[in-house]
Amino acid sequence: MVTAFVMIKANTGEADRLRDTIEGIEGVESAHIVAGDVDIIAKARVDTPAAVKEIAATRIQGVRGVEDTQTYIAMD
Numbered sequence: 001m002v003t004a005f006v007m008i009k010a011n012t013g014e015a016d017r018l019r020d021t022i023e024g025i026e027g028v029e030s031a032h033i034v035a036g037d038v039d040i041i042a043k044a045r046v047d048t049p050a051a052v053k054e055i056a057a058t059r060i061q062g063v064r065g066v067e068d069t070q071t072y073i074a075m076d
Contacts, residue, residue: 003045003074004052006060007038014065015039025059027051036069049073 002039008031010018022031022042031042044055054069 001045001047002049002052003043004046004056005072005074006042006056007072008040008060008066008069009037009068010039011065011067013060018063018065021063022060024054027055 007037008018008022017039019031019033022028022040027044027046029043029045031040033039034041042060044052046052046055052073056069060066061069
């Protein structure tokens with residue numbers, strides 16, 4: 001299993017809707033609105049690094065209102 005954390009910057013006022021949409025993506029275990037440089041942190045657990053790319057670069061970045069993402073793959 002591969003665990004990844006996706007840091008998401010959202011358009012102003014979109015965080016609640018985005019969190020709900022992102023949590024509905026297959027492979028996303030949870031999504032949380034946070035304070036700081038990003039607006040949402042999503043945790044994904046999938047079978048391969050390619051599946052992380054699909055979730056982060058295609059599915060999450062394809063959601064209307066997402067401005068930017070950064071993805072970190074856990075090493076443990």
